[in-house]
Amino acid sequence: MDKKIILVTGASRGIGKATALALxxxxxxxxxxxxxxxxxxxxxxxxxxxxxxMVLNVTAEGAIDDLITTITKEYGxxxxxxxxxxxxxxxxxxxxxxxxxxxxxxxxxxxxFALSKAVLRGxxxxxxxxxxxxxxxVGSTGxxxxxxxxxxxxGVIGFSKSMAKEVASRNITVNVVAPGFIDTDMTKILTDEQxxxxxxxxxxxxxxxxEEIAATVAFLASPAAAYITGETIHVNxxxxxx
Amino acid sequence: MSNIEERVKKIIxxxxxxxxxxxxxxxxxxxxxxxxxxxxxxxxxxxxxEFDTEIPDEEAEKITTVQSAIDYINANDA
Numbered sequence: 001m002d003k004k005i006i007l008v009t010g011a012s013r014g015i016g017k018a019t020a021l022a023l024x025x026x027x028x029x030x031x032x033x034x035x036x037x038x039x040x041x042x043x044x045x046x047x048x049x050x051x052x053x054m055v056l057n058v059t060a061e062g063a064i065d066d067l068i069t070t071i072t073k074e075y076g077x078x079x080x081x082x083x084x085x086x087x088x089x090x091x092x093x094x095x096x097x098x099x100x101x102x103x104x105x106x107x108x109x110x111x112x113f114a115l116s117k118a119v120l121r122g123x124x125x126x127x128x129x130x131x132x133x134x135x136x137x138v139g140s141t142g143x144x145x146x147x148x149x150x151x152x153x154x155g156v157i158g159f160s161k162s163m164a165k166e167v168a169s170r171n172i173t174v175n176v177v178a179p180g181f182i183d184t185d186m187t188k189i190l191t192d193e194q195x196x197x198x199x200x201x202x203x204x205x206x207x208x209x210x211e212e213i214a215a216t217v218a219f220l221a222s223p224a225a226a227y228i229t230g231e232t233i234h235v236n237x238x239x240x241x242x
Numbered sequence: 243m244s245n246i247e248e249r250v251k252k253i254i255x256x257x258x259x260x261x262x263x264x265x266x267x268x269x270x271x272x273x274x275x276x277x278x279x280x281x282x283x284x285x286x287x288x289x290x291x292e293f294d295t296e297i298p299d300e301e302a303e304k305i306t307t308v309q310s311a312i313d314y315i316n317a318n319d320a
Contacts, residue, residue: 124284166280 003029005071006221007078009056009115010085012039014184015134017046018210019082022218024050029075033067033085058085058111059103068118077122080221083112083156084134088186090145101148108152109159116163116174129172130221133160134213135232137180137240153178157232164230173229177216180236183207204237246319250312253292257285267309282306293319 006023010016011032020032020043030051032043043053056067071078086108089100116131123129138146139153157176164174181187181198187207190198199205216235219225234242251265258275271277271285286302289295293315297305305311 121287124287169280 001029001076003027003076004079005076006030006051006080006082007033007071007115007119008082008084009033009058009111011043011053014186015179015182015210015213016082016084017043018214019084019217020047020051022211022214023080023082023221028080031071031075031078056085058115059106064111064114064118068115072122077126078119079123079126079128080130080132081115081119082132082134082217082221083115085111086134088146088149090149092145093147096148104148104152105155108149109155112156112159116159120167120172123172124167124170127171129167129170130225131160131163131172131174132217132220133174133176134217135176135178137178137234137236139178140232140234140242141240160232161230168229171226173220173226175220175225175228175230176232177213177220178232178234178236178242179208179213180234180239181207182213183209202237202239204239206237208235208237246315247312249292250289250315251308253288254285254308254311257281257288265308267307267312269308270306271308272306285311289315295319 004027006028008016008020008023008030011020012034016032020030024030024047030047032047032051032053033056034040034043034053035055035057037055040053040055054067057063068078087104089104091100112133133156135156136153138150139157142150160174160176181202213235216233220228232242234240254265255262258271258277258281260275264275269275271282277285286297286305289311290297295318301314305314
């Protein structure tokens with residue numbers, strides 16, 4: 001396949017779905033992942049011929065390497081990787097269980113290491129590649145109840161900066177897009193009171209839209225962003241200014 | 243034998259962007275051919291692809307000269 005292969009993890013809804021859609025074009029083939037067969041089928045449907053959904057559980061032993069091998073064989077080497085898949089297991093530190101900590105680190109940080117490493121060989125050969133990791137404003141600010149999530153997201157920034165330095169000479173960029181409060185399933189459950197409280201900290205006085213994150217990712221994936229690497233771009237309506 | 247030597251040298255020339263006459267047997271990738279650490283990793287990757295083999299990290303570390311690359315492939319290419 002002579003199209004640009006783009007891989008977006010966690011693409012069944014929210015930011016991942018908006019990003020997968022934003023990255024579709026005549027010259028690209030977008031592969032979106034979901035944790036279930038149903039999710040993957042839904043991705044194939046909304047991509048409407050411009051890509052395909054595949055199953056990936058980022059914490060399953062060997063799953064990442066298997067997926068990258070399959071993609072490389074069937075479609076070609078991944079040129080753009082968007083590490084978006086992530087979960088939350090919020091709890092006050094006093095009550096946080098070991099597995100709440102380790103699940104977050106495995107899903108939100110270790111998977112990014114494994115996926116980035118798996119696609120790197122192909123990118124090195126092509127002398128071209130883009131890795132865009134979805135972080136979070138809490139990786140920079142911290143948040144009560146999210147010590148695990150904030151630690152993983154801060155880890156993503158350090159990881160991205162290090163990798164960016166290692167591979168910059170090969171025209172491979174590694175960046176982080178750090179969303180603030182975005183209108184997704186994760187924030188839909190908030191009550192009006194909770195939203196009111198959040199908006200006090202958001203000068204833009206509204207939730208962000210998934211498409212606004214997707215547009216930032218699409219820019220970083222574009223040729224215009226070739227000289228930006230190791231950077232964290234905050235998209236949060238002024239809530240935190242790095 | 244000479245075939246392997248030629249193939250190894252060709253890969254070194256391509257990967258490191260050096261001239262054929264520079265690729266002497268005793269030449270060190272880093273000291274003589276101007277490779278950095280990432281270049282040497284890529285070189286090993288290219289050798290793996292060319293000879294359809296996997297070179298373990300502890301062996302890869304020892305491949306530091308043109309001759310050591312040729313020797314490794316000769317010893318391991320069935």
